[in-house]
Amino acid sequence: MYEITFNLKKLSFDLTSFTEENYLKIIYLLTERNNGNEVSTNDLAEQTQTKAASVSDMLRKLADKSLINYKKYQGVTLTTDGEKIALSVIRKHRLWEVFLVNKLGFGWDEIHDIAEQLEHIDSEDLTNRLDTFLGSPKFDPHGDPIPNSQGQMPSVVYHRLSEAPLNKEVAMTGVSVHSPAFLQHLDKLQIKLGCTLKVLEISEFDKSLNVILNNDSSLFVSYEVAKNLLVK
Amino acid sequence: MYEITFNLKKLSFDLTSFTEENYLKIIYLLTERNNGNEVSTNDLAEQTQTKAASVSDMLRKLADKSLINYKKYQGVTLTTDGEKIALSVIRKHRLWEVFLVNKLGFGWDEIHDIAEQLEHIDSEDLTNRLDTFLGSPKFDPHGDPIPNSQGQMPSVVYHRLSEAPLNKEVAMTGVSVHSPAFLQHLDKLQIKLGCTLKVLEISEFDKSLNVILNNDSSLFVSYEVAKNLLVK
DNA sequence: ATAAAAATTTAGACTAATCTAAAAAAATAT
């Protein structure tokens, strides 16, 4: 018989840090979406799938730890410490997404829930080795930028296809919605990161766009789709 | 600005399943070490790094869920359902260890704590793709067998170097202790999985062994080391 | 066989994250 294969330092997973990381990540992303303005309790409740009351409790705790700037009824922003944690989680999330797609062959519509779990694995060494193994990618499979190991998020300028000038070829660089349904729809249209698009015409009736894909085939995309296609 | 990059189904990590999985895994490994006999509350408390009282509580819960066979004061064994979960966790643990060593270049002494976290990632699809990506390995970097996707653990017969016959060349197939200190010691001796060993002599004084490594160099290993080297 | 020791369980308490319901504050609309 052989010895036990493990020497646990702690059995119980640290739910606290998991939960904290989630709140901080969500605050970061909602702040970004909000052009840097405070995030509201209700928005957080929606994104965390909890109730506003639970969010209020948690905000007090995070503020006690100096991870957020919080004044009652005034919404929150991240402190430098809080942002550091948020960026580390986002870096891990996006690197794992690259792994799942580039190494394991997952589709971009299948990786979100798994990356949600992997993003909390706690090992800087692992994260940096993974980064190297993947060739230090700058963008994840949805086109989102990957913060570097110093916790710096590359700033990227986005334009939406729905606002692109007519008859100008642009490259598809990202999506602003990550739902499997949207991503699968793009798969069907053969629209993927890096493809080129040229808007020929916008319908007055439903705002749908007639576009040329890869300087080759012509197709129609709805305004809903065009609004969430990021191009440059 | 772009939309939030996630659509959480649940924010809070399921601590219950994490904890449950840990207990089941530990019960499996301790039962194996015990030749299939019941595992005691105290042994579980030691391995889980908790107190006996906490273990008692948890055993009642696991028994309520029909994951273990438990009669008060009599120790526990896994039910079929419990064993299924345990083997799935062990499979994931060992596959991730292979990934960490073979793909990311970690040493076998560095991977335990990371695999402890990765083993709880919940996605059968991920596990099976990882298995394929790694070439469906049968053993982890410590020589421990990897259960297959049907939850079957290959049965492996172990012998300890300390009990090997004299002057017979044997192959090193595993270790029965996984502490970094032990593994690093083996690294220094250049003893690794697959190497060959021939015991020339056992000292009457301290039971240390004079062995030939790889049919080449001669070295001494202590009884403590030889006891934890598995060979065939 | 029984007394002492060891192992295990129970009782009661604590913490973190959540909830519902109620109260309070801020925003909105007339």
Add this chain to the structure above:
DNA sequence: ATATTTTTTTAGATTAGTCTAAATTTTTAT
């Protein structure tokens, strides 16, 4: 400007996993 609505916070409760201390059961030693 004030009444109404919406948002946010507080109060009090719940659950899971843990703890210490006390009680109980089993094992060991004479």
